[in-house]
Amino acid sequence: MSVGRFISFEGIDGSGKSTQARLAAAHLERKGVDVVLTREPGGSPGAEEIRRLLVEGDPERWSAETEILLFTAARRDHLEKTILPALARGAVVITDRFADSTRVYQGAARGDLRQLVDQLHSAVIGRDPDLTFVIDMKPEDALRRGLARKSGEDRFEDMGLEFQIKLREGFLRLVGDAPDRCWLVDGARDAAVVAEEIASRLDAFL
Ligand code: TMP
Numbered sequence: 001m002s003v004g005r006f007i008s009f010e011g012i013d014g015s016g017k018s019t020q021a022r023l024a025a026a027h028l029e030r031k032g033v034d035v036v037l038t039r040e041p042g043g044s045p046g047a048e049e050i051r052r053l054l055v056e057g058d059p060e061r062w063s064a065e066t067e068i069l070l071f072t073a074a075r076r077d078h079l080e081k082t083i084l085p086a087l088a089r090g091a092v093v094i095t096d097r098f099a100d101s102t103r104v105y106q107g108a109a110r111g112d113l114r115q116l117v118d119q120l121h122s123a124v125i126g127r128d129p130d131l132t133f134v135i136d137m138k139p140e141d142a143l144r145r146g147l148a149r150k151s152g153e154d155r156f157e158d159m160g161l162e163f164q165i166k167l168r169e170g171f172l173r174l175v176g177d178a179p180d181r182c183w184l185v186d187g188a189r190d191a192a193v194v195a196e197e198i199a200s201r202l203d204a205f206l
């Protein structure tokens with residue numbers, strides 16, 4: 001039985017969610033909390049191998065359907081090998097992206113495949129975070145920031161501004177659909193100010 005707490009960070013590419021996930025984990029560690037910081041796609045050796053297939057290369061490399069299967073396969077391995085064992089020992093798991101990314105990226109922004117996403121989620125994942133921070137940001141600013149990193153993992157950034165605009169709409173809709181779980185954060189502010197808001201929300205939650 002899971003006794004830990006499961007927290008995710010979501011947002012469009014370049015929104016600053018990875019920085020915020022890291023700062024949130026550091027905040028809890030300073031308080032002596034057992035924290036596991038992880039990410040998707042990835043977070044386990046097998047899922048990290050699948051990650052490379054997904055984030056590198058030609059934007060047209062996979063259809064949206066194939067992507068859903070690959071992201072879900074990676075998530076299942078991440079859940080089995082990293083998340084569930086950590087929750088079982090009572091840790092706080094902080095993940096940089098989880099199933100909401102598939103709902104928004106593949107389910108809404110790349111074809112109307114939300115039903116397939118939901119069916120697969122309930123068949124092989126069946127778990128959502130207890131709390132989700134959605135970092136909101138103007139797509140123009142976020143894309144500039146994301147591409148400036150030149151990480152070599154720009155397959156989704158390379159789909160362009162229109163795509164990022166759709167993604168932002170998708171994330172905002174998601175917050176509206178799950179207001180008890182999702183906490184919307186204005187990511188346009190200084191990173192330290194954003195981190196402070198998140199830390200106090202986390203303290204209240206835990
Ligand atoms: P990252 O840049 O946040 O590490 O995520 C890698 C890319 O994968 C990012 O552009 C978002 C995308 N992605 C999806 O399209 N669907 C998913 O389910 C996940 C987890 C990520």
